[in-house]
Amino acid sequence: MISLRPQPHTGVSPDDCRHLSLPPFSRLSRLSLPNLSHNRPSPRLLIRAIDAAQPFDYESHLSQRFTKSTKLKIAIVGFGNFGQFLAKTIVNQGHTVLAHSRSDYSEIAAQLKVSFFKDADDLCEQHPDVILLCTSIISTEFVLRSLPLQRLKRNTLFVDVLSVKEFPKSLFLQILPQDFDILCTHPMFGPESGKESWKGLSFVYDKVRIGNVEGRELRCERFLDIFKNEGCRMVGMSCTEHDRHAAESQFITHTMGRVLEKLNLDSTPINTKGYETLLNLVENTASDSFDLYYGLFMYNKNAMEQLERLDLAFESLKTELFGHLHDVLRKQLFGKAEEGVERPVDRILLPELPQNGRLLSIHSENANKEGS
Numbered sequence: 001m002i003s004l005r006p007q008p009h010t011g012v013s014p015d016d017c018r019h020l021s022l023p024p025f026s027r028l029s030r031l032s033l034p035n036l037s038h039n040r041p042s043p044r045l046l047i048r049a050i051d052a053a054q055p056f057d058y059e060s061h062l063s064q065r066f067t068k069s070t071k072l073k074i075a076i077v078g079f080g081n082f083g084q085f086l087a088k089t090i091v092n093q094g095h096t097v098l099a100h101s102r103s104d105y106s107e108i109a110a111q112l113k114v115s116f117f118k119d120a121d122d123l124c125e126q127h128p129d130v131i132l133l134c135t136s137i138i139s140t141e142f143v144l145r146s147l148p149l150q151r152l153k154r155n156t157l158f159v160d161v162l163s164v165k166e167f168p169k170s171l172f173l174q175i176l177p178q179d180f181d182i183l184c185t186h187p188m189f190g191p192e193s194g195k196e197s198w199k200g201l202s203f204v205y206d207k208v209r210i211g212n213v214e215g216r217e218l219r220c221e222r223f224l225d226i227f228k229n230e231g232c233r234m235v236g237m238s239c240t241e242h243d244r245h246a247a248e249s250q251f252i253t254h255t256m257g258r259v260l261e262k263l264n265l266d267s268t269p270i271n272t273k274g275y276e277t278l279l280n281l282v283e284n285t286a287s288d289s290f291d292l293y294y295g296l297f298m299y300n301k302n303a304m305e306q307l308e309r310l311d312l313a314f315e316s317l318k319t320e321l322f323g324h325l326h327d328v329l330r331k332q333l334f335g336k337a338e339e340g341v342e343r344p345v346d347r348i349l350l351p352e353l354p355q356n357g358r359l360l361s362i363h364s365e366n367a368n369k370e371g372s
Helices: 057-064 081-093 106-111 122-126 137-146 166-175 214-228 239-262 273-286 290-298 303-334 364-371
Strands: 002-008 030-034 044-049 073-077 096-102 116-117 132-133 157-160 183-185 203-208 233-236
Touching: 030 166, 057 132, 073 081, 073 122, 081 096, 096 122, 106 116, 116 183, 137 166, 137 290, 157 166, 166 203, 166 239, 183 214, 183 239, 203 214, 203 239, 214 233, 214 273, 239 273, 239 303, 290 303, 303 364
Parallel strands: 073 096, 073 132, 096 116, 132 157, 157 183, 203 233
Antiparallel strands: 002 044, 030 044, 183 203
16 A cells, blocks of 8 residues: 655645556655646655555554553454453553454444454554454464455564463464564453452463564553553463463363253252352353363363363262262171271272373272272
8 A cells, every 4th residue: 555645835636646556665765756737846745655565664664663651552353252351441541442353343342432343454454553363262263364464564463362372372473474473361361250350360471472672572561561450460471381271270160160051050049158159150151152162172282181080080989989889788788797897998089191191990909909
């Protein structure tokens, strides 16, 4: 795209430029054009190229002027429930928020003081400082590849908020141009758990690729400040480490919530605190889309191991339970013969998985005891 701006007192009209065919320019330049009218003086036009594919484009030059007092222009791609949830706080902090989504959220965006763009090209033409991906995990690659990256500023900062981290990191490094910055993040809360306040809630981030330029480093810090200012507990952590911990915590939590949902648990007149906790767990997990839960399983390589361990733990618990039942039946059948004889009851503990992920038999040790 080329912007034409006449210098003062040239008297250039739109008709003068209507039929011009101008070559693309990669840097700020001046071009003297021939007189297009015998009755007017020859104009001199200042031509600025804003093509992000060029190495010295005008926007790249402007980005170096980033200062601490500058508010960010953040484009949220994927303006569903979570995108709207983040937008409220970002707008309240004074940043400019743009939004794009496959569904038409223009009315909701207007209520939140967000500019909504149905077309991704129009969004990118606004040259946001940050592209914040709030898509589902399974649609991230399609959305990222569909963005017209050539219309963005050369060093745009890309941020994701997915519940898995190695997957988006790999996508960003594979698809984004080398000059684009990458920040992988995970707010460990959502519209339900963070609806009252973000204070004390964990926010995990990994500065995957941030240009060693003051303006770009400052832009990254300004984005992180959005969550710092809300009182989040900021946790710097690699994407690999995050996924390992998330499989043990978030995936297990969502799995238990989904299992309990299948039981159709209802509140009772004699709820205990523990039972209330289970009901809250179901509400906080089952209210999320199944795509989110599926993404936690499909795109975190540690999830399968945790699912196997969970299955093994349940079998171990049943074995222990039935073992006690076996002792009760034994006493009923042979109680008099065994009076005065105490039989130790072993508590079966969950064995650790070997490194290759194969399950250990929970019966082997007990079978050996029974046979001895």
